[in-house]
Amino acid sequence: MALSTGKVQIPYLSQPTYEQEMQNIEIQSETDDINSIEKDLNDTDLQNSDKELQDIDAELNKAY
Amino acid sequence: MKAIITTLTIVSAFFFFMSTSSAQTLTPTPTTRKDAIKQKIEVKKTLLETRKEELKQQILDKKATREAKLAEVRKERISTFWQMLYNRMLANITRLERLIQRIETRLAKIEENNESIDTDNIKDQLLNAKNLLADAKTSLEAANLSIEDVLSSNEPKAAFGVVRNEIQGVKTKLKEIHSILVHVIGDIKGLRVGQDDLNNATESATPTVEVLTPTVEASSPTPTI
Numbered sequence: 001m002a003l004s005t006g007k008v009q010i011p012y013l014s015q016p017t018y019e020q021e022m023q024n025i026e027i028q029s030e031t032d033d034i035n036s037i038e039k040d041l042n043d044t045d046l047q048n049s050d051k052e053l054q055d056i057d058a059e060l061n062k063a064y
Numbered sequence: 065m066k067a068i069i070t071t072l073t074i075v076s077a078f079f080f081f082m083s084t085s086s087a088q089t090l091t092p093t094p095t096t097r098k099d100a101i102k103q104k105i106e107v108k109k110t111l112l113e114t115r116k117e118e119l120k121q122q123i124l125d126k127k128a129t130r131e132a133k134l135a136e137v138r139k140e141r142i143s144t145f146w147q148m149l150y151n152r153m154l155a156n157i158t159r160l161e162r163l164i165q166r167i168e169t170r171l172a173k174i175e176e177n178n179e180s181i182d183t184d185n186i187k188d189q190l191l192n193a194k195n196l197l198a199d200a201k202t203s204l205e206a207a208n209l210s211i212e213d214v215l216s217s218n219e220p221k222a223a224f225g226v227v228r229n230e231i232q233g234v235k236t237k238l239k240e241i242h243s244i245l246v247h248v249i250g251d252i253k254g255l256r257v258g259q260d261d262l263n264n265a266t267e268s269a270t271p272t273v274e275v276l277t278p279t280v281e282a283s284s285p286t287p288t289i
Contacts, residue, residue, distance in 0.1 A: 018148060025155040028162060032169040033263040038249050041163055046242055049156050050235045052149035053228060059142050060221040 021048075139215050146211050153204050153234060160197055160241050164190060167248060174252070174261045186251050193244045200237040203230050 016024075028040040168190060171183055207230040214223040253262065 022152065022155055025152065025159055028159060032166045032173070034170060034249065034252060035263055037163060037166050037170065040166075041242070041245055041249060044156075044159060044163070044242055046156060046235065046238050049153055049238060050149065050231050051152065052145040053231060055145045056142050056149070056224065057228075059138055059145070060224055062138065 139220075142215060142220075143211075146208075149231070150204065150208050153231070153238075156238055157197060157201055157204070160193075160238065160245070163245055164193055164197070167245065167252070170262070171252065173264075174255065174257055177261050178255075178257050181255060181257065183255075186248055189244050189248050189251070193241045193248075196237045196241050196244075200234045200241070203234050203237075207231055207234075 024043075024045075028043075029036040171186060171190075175181065175183055207227045210227060214220060214227055217223040
């Protein structure tokens with residue numbers, strides 16, 4: 001029996017939008033228990049905090 | 065008879081002279097014709113040169129207008145990206161501020177329940193983190209104040225280099241603060257106190273901090289022309 005060769009759906013890995021990223025930064029627990037603080041600290045991602053610098057550089061380097 | 069011949073000769077000579085003279089006036093000599101053609105060519109040449117210069121100027125004007133428009137579009141796009149960057153940085157600063165407040169609240173509770181406990185080292189680290197945070201905030205605001213001048217300058221690319229360094233400095237400070245806080249949490253966990261002192265959660269331990277709302281149209285992080 002031949003297998004159906006339907007279209008293969010490639011999962012679309014969407015990039016988080018700017019709003020989602022901002023929301024992730026702004027939301028944190030209100031409690032002062034040490035485990036909650038530690039969790040929020042571990043969830044703090046500063047690696048992309050200057051993300052738009054690349055976009056600005058790209059604009060400045062564009063030759064019109 | 066001799067007199068008649070002489071008179072006829074004089075009259076003929078007179079007519080011949082007159083006809084030659086009038087012919088010279090009506091028909092230009094070859095030299096005069098050449099000059100006229102040359103003059104016509106010169107006039108045409110000048111007209112062509114003028115038209116050529118006008119066209120050249122029109123093209124230059126159009127190019128300048130187009131470049132000005134593109135520069136304006138580029139400035140707007142960069143301003144949008146800058147607003148996004150500024151809001152993101154400020155949100156991260158606020159996040160770290162709140163984390164420090166929560167740690168301080170927890171530390172105060174631990175001290176309250178354990179009077180003999182030494183928390184000086186932890187407090188020093190927190191003070192260091194707070195100072196770094198204040199520096200980061202000042203640098204970010206300074207960069208934000210200068211961005212308009214940077215974008216209006218004749219050499220925005222070079223001028224932005226200074227702002228870029230400032231922002232990278234802010235990022236380095238934020239990472240350093242984060243690292244200090246991770247260390248502080250480790251130190252607090254290492255204190256000889258009961259589990260209740262560490263984890264008896266209190267809701268709303270920190271004062272409500274105004275949540276930043278991006279002023280930029282967040283739905284279009286990559287603006288299109």
